Structures are given as structure tokens and as C-alpha cells.
Amino acid sequence: MTIDCIEMYSHEDCQATADWLRSQTAVHPLVGIVCGSGLGGLADALKDQVAFNYRDIPNFPQSTVHGHAGRLVFGTLKGRPCVCMQGRFHLYEGYPIQKVRAPYNTHILARASPKHVNNTALCHVNSLTLWNAKARTLIAFTPVMFALKLKANICKVQQFVHLMLDQQLKKQHKCTSCVLGMSTVHEVIVARHCGMRVFALSLITNKAVMDYDSEEKANHEEVLQTGKQRFLWSHEKLYLTFFVFA
Numbered sequence: 001m002t003i004d005c006i007e008m009y010s011h012e013d014c015q016a017t018a019d020w021l022r023s024q025t026a027v028h029p030l031v032g033i034v035c036g037s038g039l040g041g042l043a044d045a046l047k048d049q050v051a052f053n054y055r056d057i058p059n060f061p062q063s064t065v066h067g068h069a070g071r072l073v074f075g076t077l078k079g080r081p082c083v084c085m086q087g088r089f090h091l092y093e094g095y096p097i098q099k100v101r102a103p104y105n106t107h108i109l110a111r112a113s114p115k116h117v118n119n120t121a122l123c124h125v126n127s128l129t130l131w132n133a134k135a136r137t138l139i140a141f142t143p144v145m146f147a148l149k150l151k152a153n154i155c156k157v158q159q160f161v162h163l164m165l166d167q168q169l170k171k172q173h174k175c176t177s178c179v180l181g182m183s184t185v186h187e188v189i190v191a192r193h194c195g196m197r198v199f200a201l202s203l204i205t206n207k208a209v210m211d212y213d214s215e216e217k218a219n220h221e222e223v224l225q226t227g228k229q230r231f232l233w234s235h236e237k238l239y240l241t242f243f244v245f246a
């Protein structure tokens with residue numbers, strides 16, 4: 001990492017973002033939820049909402065992906081203080097990794113346990129996952145969540161590899177029996193590095209383009225549409241899950 005890159009989003013920048021947010025809301029979240037494409041409606045479940053547009057938050061990146069509202073919503077979920085990101089960040093939007101991971105550093109700072117993340121690797125992550133064939137929902141768990149979900153008998157167990165595969169990296173990877181994503185891996189790496197417990201739920205929205213010579217990209221409209229269709233079913237489960245986690 002070059003000095004220029006570090007200066008692009010310094011610890012002080014991150015601190016300023018956290019300080020500003022703390023000055024605007026008394027909610028100190030126990031849980032941070034990143035709402036992916038088509039799943040921004042999850043924030044509607046929060047009570048006593050205080051919402052901020054990303055454009056109004058100092059040093060915060062802006063959402064450029066269609067369907068990402070670009071709002072940070074604070075509130076409570078079953079009485080637990082919570083914050084939802086309606087919109088996340090990707091390398092394919094042109095952001096450097098420092099900007100992509102910045103909100104997750106900020107969540108940590110906002111919880112008053114500051115840790116500066118110096119390095120984030122782009123890498124493959126093996127996750128313990130549960131698979132629910134009905135809702136096509138892939139769930140990566142901490143061992144605690146894994147046990148809880150087994151007890152709740154909600155999902156059938158399967159193990160997958162969650163492969164980080166941004167548009168630009170597509171040609172460098174061959175993969176079989178894996179699910180693809182363009183964002184979660186960064187988020188998980190940063191959050192785990194900062195000592196957060198992480199629970200990731202991925203909705204399988206589309207069949208990936210597996211012809212590596214093709215210039216074809218994931219169909220974003222299909223991603224949003226599947227998100228909408230499956231959201232109603234998964235809403236109650238998500239609600240339950242985050243309640244248990246907190």
C-alpha cells in the first residue's frame with residue numbers, strides 16, 4: 001500500500017465520520033447490518049429511525065449502484081440499537097479498497113472501540129454455511145450462530161466457498177461449487193480484523209456468467225428482482241436472526 005493510498009482515508013478521517021455521527025444521534029448500535037442489492041427494505045423494520053444520506057456524512061463514500069438508496073439508518077430492532085447501511089461499496093464502482101472498507105472501520109469507531117485497519121487482502125474465504133433450498137438463501141455463520149440456527153431448524157446445512165470475484169478479477173479465477181460475491185468478503189475481513197462477530201446472509205440471486213472469455217456481466221435487474229421476490233419470505237427470518245445475534 002502506498003502512502004497516497006493510506007492518506008485517501010486515514011484514521012483521522014474515519015474518526016471525524018464517527019464523531020459526526022455520534023453528534024447527530026444518541027443511538028449506539030450493537031448491531032450493524034449491511035443491506036445488499038434488493039434488500040434495502042430491511043431497514044424499514046427499524047423503530048424510531050434516524051436516517052442520514054451518505055452525501056451528508058463527512059468522508060463517507062457515495063452509493064452509485066442502481067437500487068442502493070445511499071442511507072445510513074439508525075434505530076432499534078426488538079429494542080436493540082441497530083444501524084443499517086442501505087447501500088454498500090464495491091471496487092467495480094472505482095473506489096479504492098480504503099474507501100470500500102471505510103464504513104466498517106467507522107462502525108467500529110462509532111462503538112467506541114477504535115482499531116485502525118492497515119491492510120485488507122483481496123482473497124477467497126471458506127465459510128461455514130447453511131443452505132435453504134426453498135429461499136435460495138446462503139448463510140455464513142460464526143459457530144454461535146451456526147448452533148442457534150441448527151437448533152431453530154430453519155435451514156439445511158451445506159458448505160460452500162464464498163468467492164470474492166469483482167468484475168475486474170473475473171478472468172483470473174476458475175471456480176467450481178462456489179457462490180460469488182463482489183462485496184461481502186471485504187466487509188467480513190475488516191469486521192473480523194476489528195474483532196466484531198460476523199454473521200453473513202447471502203441471497204443467491206442469479207446464475208453467474210461462467211464463460212471467462214465473455215464480456216457479459218451479472219444482470220443487475222435480475223439481482224434486484226430476485227431480492228424483491230425473496231425479501232418477503234426472508235424478512236421474518238432475518239428479523240429473528242438479528243434479534244438473536246444482538
Ligand SMILES: O=P(O)(O)O[C@@H]1C[C@H](O)[C@@H](CO)O1
Nearest residue numbers: 036037182183218219220223
Ligand atoms: O449488494 P451486492 O453488492 O452484493 O449486490 C450484487 C453485487 C453487485 O453489486 C450487483 C451485481 O448486479 O449485485
Ligand SMILES: Nc1nc2[nH]cnc2c(=O)[nH]1
Nearest residue numbers: 165180181182208209218
Ligand atoms: N461475482 C458476482 N457477484 C454477484 N453478486 C450477485 N450476482 C453476482 C454474480 O453473478 N457474480
